[in-house]
Amino acid sequence: MKASELPTEVLPATPFVFIAYAFVWVALIGYVFGLWRRLARVEGELKQVVARLEGQRTP
Amino acid sequence: MRTAERVVPVLLLVAAIMFVRAPFLIDAAPEESTMGLVQKIFYFHVPAAMATFAAAFACGLASAAFLWRRRPMADHVALAGAELAVLFGLIVLVTGPLWARKAWGVWWQWDARLTITLVMWMVFIAYLMLRRFGGPGSEVLAAAVGVFGMALVPFVYLSVTLWRTIHPTTNVIWTLSPGMREPFWWCTAAFLLLCTGLLLVRARLEATRAALERECLAVEE
Numbered sequence: 392m393k394a395s396e397l398p399t400e401v402l403p404a405t406p407f408v409f410i411a412y413a414f415v416w417v418a419l420i421g422y423v424f425g426l427w428r429r430l431a432r433v434e435g436e437l438k439q440v441v442a443r444l445e446g447q448r449t450p
Numbered sequence: 451m452r453t454a455e456r457v458v459p460v461l462l463l464v465a466a467i468m469f470v471r472a473p474f475l476i477d478a479a480p481e482e483s484t485m486g487l488v489q490k491i492f493y494f495h496v497p498a499a500m501a502t503f504a505a506a507f508a509c510g511l512a513s514a515a516f517l518w519r520r521r522p523m524a525d526h527v528a529l530a531g532a533e534l535a536v537l538f539g540l541i542v543l544v545t546g547p548l549w550a551r552k553a554w555g556v557w558w559q560w561d562a563r564l565t566i567t568l569v570m571w572m573v574f575i576a577y578l579m580l581r582r583f584g585g586p587g588s589e590v591l592a593a594a595v596g597v598f599g600m601a602l603v604p605f606v607y608l609s610v611t612l613w614r615t616i617h618p619t620t621n622v623i624w625t626l627s628p629g630m631r632e633p634f635w636w637c638t639a640a641f642l643l644l645c646t647g648l649l650l651v652r653a654r655l656e657a658t659r660a661a662l663e664r665e666c667l668a669v670e671e
Contacts, residue, residue, distance in 0.1 A: 404488040407552050411491045411545040412473070415498070419469075419644070422537055423462075426648065430655045433662055440665040447669070 455654075461647035468640035475633035482630075488552040491545050493633050496623065497641035498541040502571075503603050504645050505534035509574065510600020513593035522660060523653070525589050528596050530652035532577040534645055535599070539571035554616060562613035566606050573599040 472493070482489035509531030516524035546564070547557045558564065573595060580592040605612075610619045626634060 402552050404486055404552050407488055407548045408490055411548045412494065414544050414548075415494050415541050418537065418541055423648070426651055426655065430651065430658070433655060433658045437658055437662045437665060440662060440669060444665060444669050 458647050458650045458654075461643055461650070465640055465644040465647055468636060468643065472633065472637050472640060475636055478629075479633045480627065480629045485553050488549055491549040493637045494641075495542060495545040495549060496634070497638040498538050498545065499567075500638055501641040501645040502535055502538040502542055503607070504642060505531045505538055505649065506570065506574065506600050506603050507531075508649055509535055509577070509596045510603075513596030513600070516593045517590070517597070523657065525593070526653045526656035526660070527649070528593060529578075529581055529656050530649050532574045532581075532592075532596060532599070533652055534648055535574040536571065536578060538641070538645065539567070539574065543568065543571060559616050561615040561617060562609040563606070563615050563617035566602065566609050570599060570602040570606055573602060 476490055476493045479490070479493070481487055482492075509528050512524045512528035512531060515521065516528055546567075550559070551557050577592050577595045577599065580588050580595060584591065607620065609615060610617050623634070
């Protein structure tokens with residue numbers, strides 16, 4: 392069989408491009424959302440602890 | 451810190467606007483003559499790599515500063531940089547094989563560029579694992595790992611020049627056709643702005659967490 396007659400794999404490009412961009416958006420949005428939630432939780436806990444500490448200090 | 455608190459929302463807003471506009475610019479860009487549509491992964495893959503390098507440098511330089519002066523803020527920035535190097539590095543390592551499968555016919559090749567990129571990414575994973583599981587005092591050892599990770603960046607960048615590799619060379623960026631330049635540099639700016647904004651926010655999270663630990667100790671006393 393000649394090289395030109397060998398079956399060649401032709402993959403459509405669209406799924407690869409779509410999955411690549413979808414992954415990027417999901418990864419970035421997921422990270423930003425997770426970071427926002429972590430920051431809100433830690434800042435909330437800090438406010439509570441500071442308030443408790445001030446309550447302990449004031450007679 | 452107050453300047454950062456004012457600057458960060460602006461940075462992130464501008465980055466978000468740029469990311470929203472990016473797909474329209476990418477769609478309008480001409481298709482590359484040999485690779486066709488799949489080449490458009492380039493507009494996120496390469497900027498993500500640049501953001502990975504920027505985050506790696508942030509981690510390495512902050513780690514070096516921490517090893518030298520032991521300032522807590524340097525440690526916070528180093529941790530933030532490592533986390534972002536892992537995030538953007540993951541984007542590179544996922545979008546690259548998706549592009550490779552169509553362009554080269556294989557998902558992965560153990561060539562110099564791909565292998566060194568994977569190793570560099572794993573070094574920053576090791577940094578995060580050290581910080582997570584290493585216990586008190588692990589920040590010093592992790593800082594050494596961070597410096598080592600940063601040292602790998604020039605090897606990643608120069609790998610396509612130093613060794614024979616299937617990966618395109620760095621010349622590609624400077625020889626882009628006019629229609630491709632605008633979307634590429636737009637996406638690069640978007641990724642770098644996002645990386646900078648996220649670095650500041652993540653460092654602030656670590657600083658807040660450290661303040662919380664100090665206050666909790668003060669309550670217990």
